[in-house]
Amino acid sequence: MEDDSEYDAVSRRKALQIGSALGAASMAGCLGMFGGDGGQNAEIPELSTFRGSGALAEGRPAPGGTSIEELPDLSGELSLYIGGGEGGIYYEFVNMLQEIYPDFEVYPNDDSSASLAQTIVEEVDSGAAQADVFWSIDASSLGFVADNDAYEPLSDEAVGSVANDQFVGDDNAWAGVAGRARAVPYNTEELSESDIPDTVQEFPGTDALQGTMGWAPTYGAFKSFVTAMRLIQGEDATRQWLVDMRDAGTERYGNEYAVSQNVANGSLAAGFANHYYAMRVKNQQPDAPIDLAFTEGDAGALVNVAGALKVQGTQRGDLVDNFVRHLLSAEAQEYFTTVSFAYPMIEGVDPVGGLPSIADLNPPEIDLAELSDLEPTLELMEDAGVSG
Numbered sequence: 001m002e003d004d005s006e007y008d009a010v011s012r013r014k015a016l017q018i019g020s021a022l023g024a025a026s027m028a029g030c031l032g033m034f035g036g037d038g039g040q041n042a043e044i045p046e047l048s049t050f051r052g053s054g055a056l057a058e059g060r061p062a063p064g065g066t067s068i069e070e071l072p073d074l075s076g077e078l079s080l081y082i083g084g085g086e087g088g089i090y091y092e093f094v095n096m097l098q099e100i101y102p103d104f105e106v107y108p109n110d111d112s113s114a115s116l117a118q119t120i121v122e123e124v125d126s127g128a129a130q131a132d133v134f135w136s137i138d139a140s141s142l143g144f145v146a147d148n149d150a151y152e153p154l155s156d157e158a159v160g161s162v163a164n165d166q167f168v169g170d171d172n173a174w175a176g177v178a179g180r181a182r183a184v185p186y187n188t189e190e191l192s193e194s195d196i197p198d199t200v201q202e203f204p205g206t207d208a209l210q211g212t213m214g215w216a217p218t219y220g221a222f223k224s225f226v227t228a229m230r231l232i233q234g235e236d237a238t239r240q241w242l243v244d245m246r247d248a249g250t251e252r253y254g255n256e257y258a259v260s261q262n263v264a265n266g267s268l269a270a271g272f273a274n275h276y277y278a279m280r281v282k283n284q285q286p287d288a289p290i291d292l293a294f295t296e297g298d299a300g301a302l303v304n305v306a307g308a309l310k311v312q313g314t315q316r317g318d319l320v321d322n323f324v325r326h327l328l329s330a331e332a333q334e335y336f337t338t339v340s341f342a343y344p345m346i347e348g349v350d351p352v353g354g355l356p357s358i359a360d361l362n363p364p365e366i367d368l369a370e371l372s373d374l375e376p377t378l379e380l381m382e383d384a385g386v387s388g
Contacts, residue, residue, distance in 0.1 A: 042100050044069050050096075050331040052338035054283040056352040060338070064348015065330035066161060074104035074326065076319050079130060081120060083113030083137040083306075089340045090135060090178075090306070096335075097326060113141035120311055124150035129313040133320045135327075137306045139169075139176070140224060143369025145309055146173035152310045158321040161328045161346045164358060167305050169369060176305030177327040178336040179343030181361060182225055184293040184300070185263045185278040186270040196270065196293035200300035201233070204244035211249035212269035214259040217386050221256060221274050221304070227377040229299035232364055235380055242384035264290040272300075276341035279353050283341070292355070296362045303343065303363040304371070 044067070051057050074097060082091055094106050109116070113136040121144070123129045129150075136142045145151055146169050153172040162168050167176030184196050195208045203209055216222055230238045253259045256273035257280065263271050264281045266289075278292050295301045308327060310320045326332060333344040341352050351357060381387055 042068075042073055044100060044331075047331070047334070050335045052335075055286040056279060056283045056341065057338040060334075060350065060352075063330040063334040063344075065328070065333060065346045066325070068100070068326060068329045068331050071325055071329060072322055074101040074319070074322060076104065076316060078104070078106050078316060078319055078323060079132045080106050080108045080135060081116045081131040081133070081311075082108055082110050082135045083116060083141065084110060090336075093327075093332060093335055097323075113137045114144075117141040117144045120145050121148040121150045124148075124312050127313075129311055131311045132314040132316045133323060134309045134311055135177075135306070136174075136309070138220070138224065138371070139167075139174070139305050139307060139368035140227075140371035140374070142169060142174040142307050142309050143367075144372040145311075146170070146369060147372070150312050152312050152314065152317060154308075154310055154324055155321040158324040158328075161325075163345060163347045166303075166363070166365075166368070167307070167345055169307075169309070174307045174309040175324055175328065176307040176345050177324075177332070178306045178340065179303050179345060179358060180221070180305070181275040181294065181343060181358070181363070182221070182300050182302045183273060183275040183278065184270055184295070185260045185273050185290055186293055187263050187266055187268070188289040188291050189266065190269040193291070193293050196295075198296045199298045200229070200295055201237075201241060201298065204241065204248050209248070209270060213245070213248070214251045214253050214262055214268045214271040215245070216253045216256045216259055216273070217381065218254065219256055222272065223374060223377055223381075224304055224371045225272070225299055225302055226381060227371050227374060228302045228364060228366055230377055230380060231366060231370055231373075232299055235376070239380050239384045242381060242386045246384065246386055260290065264288040275343075275355065279341035279355070282353055294356065294361055297364055299364060301361060301363045302366070303358060303361065304368060305345070306342070 098104055120131055120134055151173050154175055159168045159172050159175040162175055186196060197203055197206055257277045259271035259273045260277035260281050262268045275292055278290050281288050281290055308324045328346055333346050333349040336342045337344045337349055337352055343351055343358055
């Protein structure tokens, strides 16, 4: 997910509060969230420790899936390369795992996912790989590492709980652990869901949307969206769409959280953004007049993922597999879903705020790893006068 410094600071504070609560719960020796001992030495905190706060986290059912209690203990040292943006929230979950398992220690290296992917490939090529596991905020960086044969397949057991095969790389190269869907936030006092076309290609010709929309072309998620459109529709159609939307008066913002905020306050009628930005607004302002529409089967319906990959040459392959299983546990998925408002990757965990499940969305059939081919997209956006 993308970097939003204002929200990220708030999220990091919340995550630190959760981490502190977990430490206190561990010292108090609280029981596991489902009451079983799992045959382990680890003390698993109560479910509330893994759950975010606010309107969207209230009244949720207990998550399904495999509990941490049912997994083998994490033990040993792990070198983790973790991407920026939501990586701050994700790393707080790693800290929670280290609290649960005193014999487990993680040595992190954080940078942008794209930079870390390049570093991993260079290190593997030189025979001096430093990372055991790569946790990227997007599938394109995972695809770059996989395409350069700098990975080792995850075990079938590690990826087995991912509900959708689209979110597992070929040859088990990587596993998605948190999802984000492209969406159209709209102001419910200005528009109804029926005003939003079923495909983004129809947007430039829709009268109700002329001069009322916002986008964030510099944002990584927007560039992935345009890349997906280029792969599906071709360069000419994508360039023309960008020109038409620009000419229709689409207003430019620095990030997609700002787009969603301006939709909520009525400055915009609608916009283009990842789904979770509207969820952030709703969590802070439950009565805000903002809702989400989703297009069908096109780039506007893209679902991208943060995910984990085992780096070639690691001597800790079994530990990496177990670590990934923990990222796909019921507790982890509830954490990612209620703290960063991501889409869960496993069955039995509901998305927040009444969002449709991924199974109810209609994303395009596209290899997410191909989103790493970004250079032609940047050139196309430049040609269209919508530079990123």
